[in-house]
Amino acid sequence: MPNLMLHFRSWRLALLLCILSVGPLTMAVTARTVTVDCNLNTISKALKTLNSQDSNVVRVVGTCHDSVTINDFASLSIVGIPVNGNNAVVESLNGSPVFVIGGSQVQIKNLTFDGGGSGVICQEFSVCRFSGNTIQNATNNGVYVDTSDATFSGDVIQNNTNFGLNLTASRVRVNHVTVKGTTAGVWPGNGVEIDSGSTLTVEQLTVQDNHGSGVSLIGNSNLNNRSWAGAFTVNNNGVGGIWVTEQSSADLGGATVINNTGGAGVVITGNSEASFWGGGTFTGNQFLDVYCGDLNGVAAAPQQATIGLTNCPNTY
Numbered sequence: 001m002p003n004l005m006l007h008f009r010s011w012r013l014a015l016l017l018c019i020l021s022v023g024p025l026t027m028a029v030t031a032r033t034v035t036v037d038c039n040l041n042t043i044s045k046a047l048k049t050l051n052s053q054d055s056n057v058v059r060v061v062g063t064c065h066d067s068v069t070i071n072d073f074a075s076l077s078i079v080g081i082p083v084n085g086n087n088a089v090v091e092s093l094n095g096s097p098v099f100v101i102g103g104s105q106v107q108i109k110n111l112t113f114d115g116g117g118s119g120v121i122c123q124e125f126s127v128c129r130f131s132g133n134t135i136q137n138a139t140n141n142g143v144y145v146d147t148s149d150a151t152f153s154g155d156v157i158q159n160n161t162n163f164g165l166n167l168t169a170s171r172v173r174v175n176h177v178t179v180k181g182t183t184a185g186v187w188p189g190n191g192v193e194i195d196s197g198s199t200l201t202v203e204q205l206t207v208q209d210n211h212g213s214g215v216s217l218i219g220n221s222n223l224n225n226r227s228w229a230g231a232f233t234v235n236n237n238g239v240g241g242i243w244v245t246e247q248s249s250a251d252l253g254g255a256t257v258i259n260n261t262g263g264a265g266v267v268i269t270g271n272s273e274a275s276f277w278g279g280g281t282f283t284g285n286q287f288l289d290v291y292c293g294d295l296n297g298v299a300a301a302p303q304q305a306t307i308g309l310t311n312c313p314n315t316y
Helices: 001-024 043-047
Strands: 030-038 055-061 063-065 068-071 074-081 088-091 099-102 105-109 111-114 118-123 127-131 134-136 141-147 149-153 156-158 163-168 170-176 179-180 190-195 199-202 203-209 216-217 222-225 230-235 241-245 250-251 256-258 263-268 273-277 282-283 287-292 297-300
Touching: 030 043, 030 088, 043 055, 043 068, 055 088, 068 263, 074 111, 105 134, 111 118, 118 127, 118 134, 134 141, 141 156, 156 163, 163 170, 163 179, 179 190, 216 222, 241 250, 241 273, 256 263, 263 273, 263 282, 263 297, 282 287
Parallel strands: 030 055, 055 074, 063 088, 068 099, 074 105, 088 111, 099 118, 105 127, 111 134, 118 141, 127 149, 134 156, 141 163, 149 170, 156 179, 163 190, 170 199, 179 203, 190 216, 199 222, 203 230, 216 241, 222 250, 230 256, 241 263, 250 273, 256 282, 263 287, 273 297
Antiparallel strands: none
């Protein structure tokens, strides 16, 4: 009997060591790829066939007429397949937003979004990654990011109404992005609106030919220009270049702000500050190139930049 008990204990010890040696048990992760031929199917229908908690890839070919809602996807990539050098296109149904993303992690690549109330809405603590897309002809916002994180790389946001890129309580990084041709509707047609404590990190951005201001910061928001990563250019906008207002701040070192009309190249007011430690060029704007408002608008180190006309004193 003692020998039997010893054998049993040895067997249990060997089994335990075996389990420990291979590490903790893991669940298999399923990855699925589907292709949507827009002549035969829609993105919305394809999404209904997927497990939202798996890793999924949707390939899009052609021109789809769709308004896509994405909720609670753990890892979803939607990739346009170019044909003859042209991106796949998603056109809005009945003026609805082309894409609405909520509570999801989504990557969208090489698509053209055309029309809709908004081209893309990224909201409800989503993480949205965009690359190589064109977002155009929306009637309210080209892109609206609300309480979420987003990155843009190589995207063009053009010819939208009210706002090109609109941020509310969000964090966004842009790399090699162009925002242009925004027209006025109910709102003034600003290229980039940064609102309600949002942060925009610039690693190459061109904002031009918008009916309103090029960039507007409002409500304790922040802009950080990483000039070493690429040029930040704001030009030919109709209601000033960059507005920094309502307790907001902007690091504009290295930026080029030229030929904006209807305000100033840079407007700083409402207990706000813009810094110019990294230099930059601020010339040819109407009516001033850098304007410090009466309500505690502060320009830090304007002497470090090339500035044409300004009422701001040389500060620290």
